[in-house]
Amino acid sequence: MKYMKPFYILICFFIITNCSSSREENENCKFLLDIAVNININLKLPEYSQLKFAGNSVYIANQGNGGVIVSFTGADYLAWDARDPNQVQTECSILVNSGLTATSSCDNKNEYSLVTGQILNNGTLPCSLRNYRVESFGDALRITY
Numbered sequence: 117m118k119y120m121k122p123f124y125i126l127i128c129f130f131i132i133t134n135c136s137s138s139r140e141e142n143e144n145c146k147f148l149l150d151i152a153v154n155i156n157i158n159l160k161l162p163e164y165s166q167l168k169f170a171g172n173s174v175y176i177a178n179q180g181n182g183g184v185i186v187s188f189t190g191a192d193y194l195a196w197d198a199r200d201p202n203q204v205q206t207e208c209s210i211l212v213n214s215g216l217t218a219t220s221s222c223d224n225k226n227e228y229s230l231v232t233g234q235i236l237n238n239g240t241l242p243c244s245l246r247n248y249r250v251e252s253f254g255d256a257l258r259i260t261y
Contacts, residue, residue: 145243147209148181148201153248153261155179155195157186160255167193167257173213173230182210184248184259185218187230193250195259196233200226201243218245 155176157164166172170190175198177183182199200220203209211218211228217236220226227237233245251258 145201147204147243148197148199148246151180151261153180153184153259155184155257155259157257157259158255159257171215173216173218175213180246180248180261181205185211185213185230186250186257186259187213187216189216189231193252193257194230195248195250196228196230197246197248199246200228201245202226202235202241 157167157176159167164174166174167186167188170188173185173187175183175185180197180199182197182205184195185198186193186195196218198211198213198218199205200209200211200222203220203222203224203226206222208222209220211220213230216230218228218230225237226235226241228235228245230245233247235241235244246261248259248261251260
């Protein structure tokens with residue numbers, strides 16, 4: 117028993133030193149501000165009717181850095197910040213959603229997956245889309261960050 121105490125202390129130290137924040141991001145990804153998001157969506161409303169069908173997405177303005185894009189894969193609802201994380205904030209850096217992809221209207225035309233958040237057309241860029249937490253409650257969604 118007297119050897120168990122150092123073992124538990126070592127385990128606790130290991131756990132504490134190896135845990136990281138869920139908001140930890142790549143050092144090169146500094147174009148997005150840390151803005152709180154708290155949105156409630158009623159899927160019965162006409163503006164969200166496309167989210168009842170797999171492969172669709174909806175843009176919600178005036179949230180996050182450049183709005184929020186909510187997508188439905190058929191199995192899950194996902195939410196992403198609509199600002200291009202690899203582009204300085206300008207009017208063209210707000211992504212335009214189409215199905216399960218979103219594209220920047222800037223000259224670089226960065227295209228992202230609304231399933232994984234990863235860039236699709238330029239694999240060398242360091243930043244993926246900022247993901248928001250989505251909770252489903254019947255015909256309602258809560259999106260938070």
